[in-house]
Amino acid sequence: MTGGELCASCGAEVGRTRDGLCPECWYSAPERPKPVRDRFEKLRALEAAGYEPFAYGFEVTDSLRGARERHQAQSTGAPDEEMRVRVAGRILSLRDLGGSAFAHLGDRDGRLQVYFKRNVLSERDAALLDLLDLGDWIGVSGALFTTRTGELTVRVEELVLLAKTLRPLPLGKEEVTGDGERVVHGGFSDRESRYRQRYADLAVNPEVRRMFALRTRIVSGLRAFLDARGFLEVETPILQPLYGGAAARPFTTHHHALDTRLYLRIADELYLKRLLVGNLERVYEIGKDFRNESIDRTHNPEFTMLELYQALADYRTMMELTEEMVTTVLGEACGTLRLSWEGREVDLTPPWRRVPYRELVLEEAGVDIASASDGELRRAAREAGREDAASLSRPALVDALFSAKVEPGLVAPTIVYDYPIEMSPFAKPKRGDPTLAERFEVVVGGHELVNAFSELNDPVDQWRRFAEQAARREAGDEEAQGFDEDYLRALEYGLPPTGGLGMGVDRLVMLAAGQDAIREVILYPILRPGEEA
């Protein structure tokens, strides 16, 4: 007697019921869709007949794609060669012709037809065939042959059930047109359902699997590129007593044992630069940052950032590095540098255009930010559609102009450099012009992709910048930097001249994959908790 809940239908004791029911009653309840009840019945029939509906493994000779490739490599053009394979996958389609049946199996990156001929199968395997459903995982062995219609197919001699599905997958029907093009009919396309049930999305939509494989290639490519140049990959704290390195509202949490407030990092910047003080002269980190801001097509509250820092370098070095890194990695991952994003052609072929920030604002907004009065800036910002121009500070006005008039038009990759220094609390002043910072951003397809600068390494100057930020914070700007004394202490030990950059990895993947929504490139994007299925 453990005091578990009782099934409202059959009275069986269960640790935890669903809708008041034990598993047996729940899967058989009339509220379940018919396909679920049918499958559960088949599951019990399988068990009764001595089949193992959830196997422990299956040795294959080839992946589905591998079988096809091996066949092609060994093929001499003669018909019906005897090449035996043992393969496994999900049943994606099933056409039962009575005495025989065809099915397509799908695995992570392949698809292969299998052919069941009842008088070839053992009685036991033939009986199993009747209990299969779309979505089930099976393993088969047999010889490859080509059907009359020319499709490579396994003639199944042995059939093994690997995992029974109790819920129908939202499979569409795939048509191969005369041109060899694949058209999916029906299918699973509702964005909300796809994000909430990403497992079903992945299982059913191979292009989604391909997209995430591309993402992985890109991230691996970034690592390989940096590792080859002597950068050390490191991990810095996600839970931080002070947040900084960017302007954003943080997530807050609490540590019980220390009884202290902690923040989820909004950037890696300050911890990474401390490592250069410690003579780890080239470091990078690829990890999640967290910003407690709204969610839209290009923003998810947790997102992946690459930050890297290189000693004895400045922002010019970073321009070279960025251009080479992005073109190398995307070139390898995508096979081309001519991409299409949000309906526009984006050609990443280097060299990228480099333009001073001030010049772009002058060109596109008609305002010289070096000489314009506050009033002129305000007027221009209002013309650009900013109703709240009257309440904005000078740097905010300039930024509003840039965002509204300049950024959307920068389709080809553009290195925008020399930002106003007020907007850049961690960047060194520009040599020869202390009103500017040695900072650049890369804008592609109208979106900011990279932010980089010659890192500020003068502790006294950094102190003043922190003080300005602190004043802003006291004035109610929640996104202003906190005053980080430990970081100042680190700078006092001597940060070498350093170039650093941050790149939004999700956006890089969006660009590479031609996706218009960040949620398409994040496996589990944030959603409001929804109803249970």
Next chain:
RNA sequence: GCGCCGCUAGCUCAACUGGCAGAGCAACGGACUCUUAAUCCGUAGGUUCUAGGUUCGAUUCCUAGGCGGCGCACCA
């Protein structure tokens, strides 16, 4: 946070100015031993997102809420 749009069977979608809630796929029964969006015959499947309201009658109109999509604002 604001505005617009959406939510109907497991999936993809219909249902006119308010009048018995439908189709295709999937499922189930049957036929078919080279099919491929297989085909043919038959069957079953619904809290129309939720709660109120108007009405003889609401998937449809109204109010509030939930979730989502798109846009704006925010995100230096």
